Amino acid sequence: MNRRISIAVLSLALLAGCSRNPTAPASAAPAPGKAKVAVVISTLNNPWFVVLGDTAKARAEELGYDATIFNSENDTAKEASHFENILAGGYKAIIFNATDSDGSIANVRKAKAAGVPVFCIDREINATDAATSQILSDNHGGCVALGQQFVEALDGKGSYVEILGYLGDNNAHNRSKGFHEVVDNYPELKMVAQQAADFDRAKALEVMETLLQKHGDGLAAVFCGNDAMAMGAYQALVAAGRSDVKVFGFDGADEAVKLIADGKIAATGMQFPKTMARQAAEYADAWIKGKRDYPQKVPVAVEVVTAENVGEYGDYGAKSDTRPGTN
Amino acid sequence: MSDSPTPRLPARWLAASVALAAVAGLLWHYPLVRIRRLDATAAEATFDPRAFAERHWTNDLLPALDAARDAGEVMAAIRRDATEACRSLGRSVGLSRSCLYLVRGQGTIAEVGPSGCRVILDGDAGEALLATGLVFGTAIRDITGTVDPASRTDSRELATAASEINRLVQERVIAPLASEAKAGGRIEFVACGQVQGTLPQGKPWKLTPVRITLQEAPTASEGTGP
Numbered sequence: 001m002n003r004r005i006s007i008a009v010l011s012l013a014l015l016a017g018c019s020r021n022p023t024a025p026a027s028a029a030p031a032p033g034k035a036k037v038a039v040v041i042s043t044l045n046n047p048w049f050v051v052l053g054d055t056a057k058a059r060a061e062e063l064g065y066d067a068t069i070f071n072s073e074n075d076t077a078k079e080a081s082h083f084e085n086i087l088a089g090g091y092k093a094i095i096f097n098a099t100d101s102d103g104s105i106a107n108v109r110k111a112k113a114a115g116v117p118v119f120c121i122d123r124e125i126n127a128t129d130a131a132t133s134q135i136l137s138d139n140h141g142g143c144v145a146l147g148q149q150f151v152e153a154l155d156g157k158g159s160y161v162e163i164l165g166y167l168g169d170n171n172a173h174n175r176s177k178g179f180h181e182v183v184d185n186y187p188e189l190k191m192v193a194q195q196a197a198d199f200d201r202a203k204a205l206e207v208m209e210t211l212l213q214k215h216g217d218g219l220a221a222v223f224c225g226n227d228a229m230a231m232g233a234y235q236a237l238v239a240a241g242r243s244d245v246k247v248f249g250f251d252g253a254d255e256a257v258k259l260i261a262d263g264k265i266a267a268t269g270m271q272f273p274k275t276m277a278r279q280a281a282e283y284a285d286a287w288i289k290g291k292r293d294y295p296q297k298v299p300v301a302v303e304v305v306t307a308e309n310v311g312e313y314g315d316y317g318a319k320s321d322t323r324p325g326t327n
Numbered sequence: 328m329s330d331s332p333t334p335r336l337p338a339r340w341l342a343a344s345v346a347l348a349a350v351a352g353l354l355w356h357y358p359l360v361r362i363r364r365l366d367a368t369a370a371e372a373t374f375d376p377r378a379f380a381e382r383h384w385t386n387d388l389l390p391a392l393d394a395a396r397d398a399g400e401v402m403a404a405i406r407r408d409a410t411e412a413c414r415s416l417g418r419s420v421g422l423s424r425s426c427l428y429l430v431r432g433q434g435t436i437a438e439v440g441p442s443g444c445r446v447i448l449d450g451d452a453g454e455a456l457l458a459t460g461l462v463f464g465t466a467i468r469d470i471t472g473t474v475d476p477a478s479r480t481d482s483r484e485l486a487t488a489a490s491e492i493n494r495l496v497q498e499r500v501i502a503p504l505a506s507e508a509k510a511g512g513r514i515e516f517v518a519c520g521q522v523q524g525t526l527p528q529g530k531p532w533k534l535t536p537v538r539i540t541l542q543e544a545p546t547a548s549e550g551t552g553p
Binding site for chain 2: 181
């Protein structure tokens with residue numbers, strides 16, 4: 001009998017140990033009686049994703065939940081481990097920013113099988129029968145509009161480089177495709193190099209430094225798949241004294257919007273991370289209260305921010321946003 | 328009673344054989360491992376954006392044109408209250424702030440150039456600038472509301488479909504408009520407009536035509552009446 005009790009105690013201790021999450025930020029113990037909501041974010045190594053996660057957490061807390069952010073650090077194995085901990089930890093819903101459009105599907109299916117709804121934000125998973133709903137920026141449409149702005153700013157001619165995001169994410173492809181759908185119609189616009197920097201600022205800085213050495217002469221512009229990379233490219237250009245090269249980003253990060261206002265970079269695409277995060281938290285709340293009917297995909301249009309309209313934007317959104325859940 | 332097992336062997340072998348056959352039969356019908364796509368059927372795997380665009384053009388877009396609203400009325404409604412205009416006369420996609428409108432109008436062509444075909448709408452209803460250049464984006468794909476964003480597992484496919492639909496508009500509507508429209512001529516059109524916020528004052532509304540009927544400008548000898 002004593003042996004059985006010892007084994008049971010040991011098992012419970014092991015389970016408790018397994019459910020601790022080394023990459024989740026420290027947070028207070030859940031308040032008794034409060035249901036738990038998990039916010040799983042692909043990376044917190046980029047202010048845009050920090051805003052995405054913090055907003056989802058804050059809105060879930062406003063709605064009366066105990067919310068915890070889990071950082072996947074762009075690692076699908078870490079993400080899988082988070083899901084196991086979340087499912088073992090009794091969370092009622094998951095707000096999920098996927099690391100990989102294909103590689104993250106299994107985690108979502110696991111949650112679904114356990115009866116825990118998953119609400120994807122910003123990054124799509126390539127399945128329509130796994131997540132409860134996916135709230136996604138129209139990356140393709142946004143980059144079509146950004147491509148038109150690019151053509152206008154360069155008057156349809158000049159050489160440029162493209163810095164791509166993480167290729168395992170559909171967003172990287174959709175952005176590049178949308179951009180090229182426009183610019184490739186202008187034969188005097190010549191792409192002299194295209195290289196991935198995984199949505200990472202430091203990598204983009206290095207990539208831009210290398211590209212400047214090889215293709216710097218006469219370079220007119222750089223198109224980056226997100227603002228973090230645009231900031232990295234911008235830093236490299238400043239260091240090289242190349243303020244003549246026009247920088248285009250995507251995301252609507254505050255730093256990028258401020259640099260547009262200062263005339264330092266040309267344009268970005270505003271993705272409205274706060275709108276997506278709040279909507280996901282509200283969907284999770286509605287699920288917990290009994291709602292079951294959700295649109296599988298909810299597109300969110302991206303808006304181009306330029307020197308002309310920059311006054312309308314800031315704080316990761318538009319100043320006069322009247323959508324539900326926005327301030 | 329004999330303690331020799333020899334006579335029982337055939338029976339055991341027979342039983343074992345039957346059991347094995349039964350297990351083999353079960354595994355044949357219910358294999359432990361099945362290999363199949365988790366998220367797509369075979370038909371989904373071969374997405375043909377051109378065929379999708381043609382079907383959409385014929386089955387969704389053309390039938391929807393008859394329901395287009397009067398361009399002048401829509402413009403006035405947007406200027407009065409853009410949110411209410413979108414709710415009652417347009418459609419927005421998902422959580423987007425921009426609104427799509429399908430409008431019809433008729434008027435006199437003021438000028439035709441690379442930036443578009445400028446039309447003075449009848450009845451002092453305002454001006455429209457019909458695209459004569461390249462068409463981009465998802466507005467034409469989304470104006471009917473019949474394309475479900477969740478109809479494909481990978482949104483890149485619907486992005487490609489949007490490009491193909493734009494290509495059809497380019498070939499079938501915009502190319503003839505650009506080459507045949509003449510200043511002074513008459514035009515009837517159905518077009519798609521996208522508005523974020525409200526319409527800019529003093530500028531024509533930029534529209535992408537999806538159906539046009541042109542009428543040549545009357546010659547001097549025909550006159551325009553007293």
